Amino acid sequence: GDSVTQMEGPVTLSEEAFLTINCTYTATGYPSLFWYVQYPGEGLQLLLKATKADDKGSNKGFEATYRKETTSFHLEKGSVQVSDSAVYFCALSDPAGGTSYGKLTFGQGTILTVHP
Amino acid sequence: KAGVTQTPRYLIKTRGQQVTLSCSPISGHRSVSWYQQTPGQGLQFLFEYFSETQRNKGNFPGRFSGRQFSNSRSEMNVSTLELGDSALYLCASSALAANTGELFFGEGSRLTVL
Numbered sequence: 394g395d396s397v398t399q400m401e402g403p404v405t406l407s408e409e410a411f412l413t414i415n416c417t418y419t420a421t422g423y424p425s426l427f428w429y430v431q432y433p434g435e436g437l438q439l440l441l442k443a444t445k446a447d448d449k450g451s452n453k454g455f456e457a458t459y460r461k462e463t464t465s466f467h468l469e470k471g472s473v474q475v476s477d478s479a480v481y482f483c484a485l486s487d488p489a490g491g492t493s494y495g496k497l498t499f500g501q502g503t504i505l506t507v508h509p
Numbered sequence: 510k511a512g513v514t515q516t517p518r519y520l521i522k523t524r525g526q527q528v529t530l531s532c533s534p535i536s537g538h539r540s541v542s543w544y545q546q547t548p549g550q551g552l553q554f555l556f557e558y559f560s561e562t563q564r565n566k567g568n569f570p571g572r573f574s575g576r577q578f579s580n581s582r583s584e585m586n587v588s589t590l591e592l593g594d595s596a597l598y599l600c601a602s603s604a605l606a607a608n609t610g611e612l613f614f615g616e617g618s619r620l621t622v623l
Contacts, residue, residue, distance in 0.1 A: 425610045436513065436599060436614035482552065486610030493608045494565040495542030495557025495601070502551060 399500035416483035513615035534602030541583040
């Protein structure tokens with residue numbers, strides 16, 4: 394079955410540091426890949442997505458590139474801010490067949506804390 | 510535009526009871542999905558409804574059920590509650606019939622089973 398593996402956290406950084414959160418996946422079909430973010434006390438929000446190999450998703454200074462050869466979708470940001478403190482989830486949607494409706498397969502989540 | 514609204518936000522039940530959670534999707538969204546979030550298992554897909562029909566179901570026991578109404582609002586029910594059902598239950602909606610993976614999540618209903 395499909396699965397997503399994220400680097401274990403938590404991750405603690407100082408403001409303006411470089412961020413990388415690793416994500417690898419296994420899928421039976423040709424999935425779309427996502428990063429969702431969950432701020433304290435809020436629901437998940439879509440941060441960025443990529444639907445095919447070599448696509449780069451970007452939003453709010455975050456970037457991730459769909460690497461089919463390494464089955465990876467690592468999240469990066471060049472300079473983090475305190476307001477980026479949240480839980481980050483890597484996810485995939487496998488459109489193969491009718492069993493994909495509404496279904497995202499999530500990684501375990503990575504807690505990011507940014508200190509001033 | 511109002512987001513996904515879930516009620517109640519918090520509730521406490523005892524083992525053996527049942528619970529019903531409600532979800533109002535974003536206006537115009539016809540697909541509603543439910544997820545269970547726990548520290549141990551993470552986010553797990555429960556089921557998805559579109560136009561009052563369940564199109565997809567995750568690997569949960571039959572105690573977990575749901576339905577969708579003609580106005581796209583959805584409810585999920587858990588019967589004969591167990592301690593392990595304590596979790597944050599998240600509802601998500603989507604505007605599209607196809608599965609694009611772009612879901613809009615509510616803040617969740619936190620269920621505690623004693």
